[in-house]
Amino acid sequence: MSFYAYGLGEITPPEQGGPAFDTHFQLLQTLNSWGFPVVSSVERAQGATGLVAYHERIGALRDSLPFDIDGVVYKVDSLALQRQMGFVTREPRWAIAHKYPAQEQLTTVLDIDVQVGRTGKLTPVAKLAPVFVGGVTVTNATLHNADEARRKDVRVGDTVIVRRAGDVIPEVVGVLANKRPAGAQMFTMPDRCPVCGSAAVREPGEADTRCTGGLFCSAQRKQAMLHFAQRRAVEVEGLGDKLVDQLVDTGVINTLPDLYRLGLTALASLDRMAEKSGQNILQALEKSKQTTLPRFLFGLGIRHVGEATAKALARHFGGLDAVMAATQEQLLEVPDIGPIVAQSIRTFFDQPHNREVVEQLRACGMTWDEGERTAQAPKPLAGKTVVLTGTLPTLSRDQAKDRLEAAGAKVAGSVSKKTHYVVAGADAGSKLDKAREFGVKVLDEAGLLALLDGAGVDDPPNPEKTDDRA
Ligand SMILES: [Zn+2]
Known part of the structure; x- marks a missing residue:
């Protein structure tokens, strides 16, 4: 693993003897003088014309750089101005990316698979000869649905142009018609689900073809479990597609509630499942019950x-x-x-x-x-701004945020003089320093829970005291 330094994490503040910088450029030069690798193509540019000229210069060098790039980043040089401009959620107002066009490559279509999604949607996927494009090796490209597959008319054996930009799903841009092998067959959507054999139906006016098997279809059951277990839903940490495949294919679980009836013996019987990871899954399931x-x-x-x-x-x-x-x-x-x-x-x-x-x-x-109805639920934290930092002992970041918002608080991304509380967990960083600098009340998880219960809104528990207790 190698890296290029481009900024600072947590450092000793200047008033305590740490280094002081006025500009981003000066910071990078100092890091370089200390022996950290810094990209040599960093430049200071003036105005829109200067920025665009830089973008063009780097664009011309793009293929000869020793790493992949998808664009360049413009940053305001003055650190004082950066602080003044601040952030919108996680996006700094003082930095912006200027991307280059997506990269394209030629490859061949080895096969066209039909995958079945959570709602039974059938998606044709082109299986490609591996090709390196936009920084990753691409082996699949979605053809979306029957109409799209027909419009692009991608056939097995075809030479195709593949495009990938950023973290976007790779797509087939077009087919080189003159390279099509003789006898290549046009793709047709199957009328049976390739997983469970149930009828696949396209309703009038719909673009998608769907398997009618419902929960009889193991592909749909698997996707339903993954959807339920994802972070933004009830969050079962560690329950990924490989494990769900095994659990459903071996018949250990058939329905969503079966997940919560899993025992260590059943889990340990699966291939590659160590007892420790089995226990972790059971713990994660237990934790997910409170949602x-x-x-x-x-x-x-x-x-x-x-x-x-x-x-x-x-x-x-x-x-x-x-x-x-x-x-x-x-x-x-x-x-x-x-x-x-x-x-x-x-x-x-x-x-x-x-x-x-x-x-x-x-x-x-x-x-x-239950009873989260906003019109009636009390809002003990209405009008209060709270910032979360570090890892809390039991609540995840999302859980803490959900509960604060349900109590009427606004959860902000950065600390200012207007912040009412900073909730700090383990490995809290510069936000905690800022809170101290501005004299903002700092709470640990116990303090947060007390706050959510409506206790001590005006008199939050002393964080030092709760630290001692912990
Ligand atoms: Zn099916």
């Missing part, structure tokens, strides 16, 4: 219900039973929910097996805060 209503609703994987809709539903109805019982008309009263989404929610909860899954998850001990 929030929006995360749970999102995790169920109801079609058209993303995170924002799940939050809106929780806010409007306040509890799961009310959501499950809501008529289409009642659902339409929720801000931003239209007829298609309302219908989709109603259809989901009208299916007996979906209600069964919800009941079983509850029976397995899943709980969430």
Whole structure:
């Protein structure tokens, strides 16, 4: 592993004898003089003309650089101005990337696979001869759906142009028609699901073809579990696609609630599963049982219900039973929910097996805060700005943020004089120093929990004292 230095993490402040810098350029030169590798093509430029000229110069050198780049970054040189400009969430106002066009390469299509997604959607995927493009080796490119596959008319054996930019999914830009082998067959969407054999149907007016197998289809079951377990849903750390493949393929689990009935013996019986990692999964599952209503609703994987809709539903109805019982008309009263989404929610909860899954998850001990309805819930932290830093002992960053926001607080990315509280965990960095510098109240997790309970809003526990207790 090698790196180029381009900034500072935590350093001793100048007033305590640490180094002081006025400009970014000066900082880089100093780092270089100390022996850290610094990119030699850094320059100071003036105005838009200077920046564009630099962008063009580096663009011409792009292929001869000893590393891949997808653009250059312009930064305000004066560190005082950088501090003054600050951040919008995680994005600095004093730096901006100027990208180069996506890179393209030629390769051949080895095969066209059809993959089955969580909602049964069939996606044709071109399997490519490995090709290095945009900094990674690409072996797959999505063809999206039947129409798109037909429009591009990609065939097995074709030579194609592949493009990849940043972290975007690679795509086939076009086919070199003169290189098509004789007898290459046009791709057609199968009328059966390649995984479970159920009928694959394209509804009138829809672009997508779907497997009708529902939870009978193991591909859909696997995707449903991964969706439920993802970080933005109920978050089961360590439950990735390889493990879910094994669990479903070996018949250890068939439904979502089966996850919570897993034992160490069953886990340890899987290939490559050490007892320690088995225990970690069980712990992560246990931890995931305490969630929030929006995360749970999102995790169920109801079609058209993303995170924002799940939050809106929780806010409007306040509890799961009310959501499950809501008529289409009642659902339409929720801000931003239209007829298609309302219908989709109603259809989901009208299916007996979906209600069964919800009941079983509850029976397995899943709980969430009911009664989060904003109109009625007390907002002990309304108008307060809170900054999170470091790792808290039990709450994840997202959990802490969710709970603060539910209590009416605004969670900000950087500390200012207007910050009311900084919640600091292990390895807290410069935000903690800033909090001390500005005299902002610093809390640990226990202090945060007390704050959320509505206790001590005006008199938060002394952090030094709680540190001693810990
Ligand atoms: Zn299927």
